[in-house]
Amino acid sequence: xxxxxxxxxxxxxxxxxxxxxxxxxxxxxxxxxxxxxxxxxxxxxxxxxxxxxxxxxxxxxxxxxxxxxxxxxxxxxxxxxxx
Amino acid sequence: xxxxxxxxxxxxxxxxxxxxxxxxxxxxxxxxxxxxxxxxxxxxxxxxxxxxxxxxxxxxxxxxxxxxxxxxxxxxxxxxxxxxxxxxxxxxxxxxxxxxxxxxxxxxxxxxxxxxxxxxxxxxxxxxxxxxxxxxxxxxxxxxxxxxxxxxxxxxxxxxxxxxxxxxxxxxxxxxxxxxxxxxxxxx
Numbered sequence: 001x002x003x004x005x006x007x008x009x010x011x012x013x014x015x016x017x018x019x020x021x022x023x024x025x026x027x028x029x030x031x032x033x034x035x036x037x038x039x040x041x042x043x044x045x046x047x048x049x050x051x052x053x054x055x056x057x058x059x060x061x062x063x064x065x066x067x068x069x070x071x072x073x074x075x076x077x078x079x080x081x082x083x
Numbered sequence: 084x085x086x087x088x089x090x091x092x093x094x095x096x097x098x099x100x101x102x103x104x105x106x107x108x109x110x111x112x113x114x115x116x117x118x119x120x121x122x123x124x125x126x127x128x129x130x131x132x133x134x135x136x137x138x139x140x141x142x143x144x145x146x147x148x149x150x151x152x153x154x155x156x157x158x159x160x161x162x163x164x165x166x167x168x169x170x171x172x173x174x175x176x177x178x179x180x181x182x183x184x185x186x187x188x189x190x191x192x193x194x195x196x197x198x199x200x201x202x203x204x205x206x207x208x209x210x211x212x213x214x215x216x217x218x219x220x221x222x223x224x225x226x227x228x229x230x231x232x233x234x235x236x237x238x239x240x241x242x243x244x245x246x247x248x249x250x251x252x253x254x255x256x257x258x259x260x261x262x263x264x265x266x267x268x269x270x271x
Contacts (some may be wrong), residue, residue: 011199011208020209020210020211021208021209021210021211022138022210022213023134023138023141024209024210026138026141026142027137027141029141030141030142030143032135032230042155054138058141058142061142061143062142062143
């Protein structure tokens, strides 16, 4: 997906995990994914460089579709679609 | 000649069946599970063990922790006091850190300055504290097994161990059995 496409996605759930470091954002993502439906899109905001790499790995294991990451100033917006 | 071939075929068939069975049992033995034997009682090592455990649990991997020897210090509840200890047990209890907030660093401890600095940095960079990490671990269903033998050796009593939802006392065989069926095994 291009950056433009990522920005235009219809996000169902936004998880702001900028206040925690590894493995905090992963934990918050896990908690939040239970609240949305299959096919819904979730974004995770994280200031943590490790989380940017970890979330795609987590998606791979859980079967969620990792869509891409947008780099904002000072944090990342990581997008995924629930399995 | 044909009979020979048929016999050979039958033999191969039975061998394949046997192998299939073996593979199935081997596959079913390896669960999506992480087992860690935690022996060290240093702040940095307990921290590493808990971070890996919480990350694994967040990925829906079941986690089983086996606390033994020096690591028992991390499970002491500083508010709980028990009676009826002998002299050596009392000395051990006195000399070892009373709970996870009193642990030392394996390097750069500097009479307690190191742990203070680490805690300060962790707070500043929003890393979950050990206290929070244990709470999350409990909520995620991470199992803690306390080595009974080390407990006796160091004179700790079940009454001075922290309140934790999935905690049990057992022996080394429990770890061996748990680790045997885990796809990841670590020793810290």
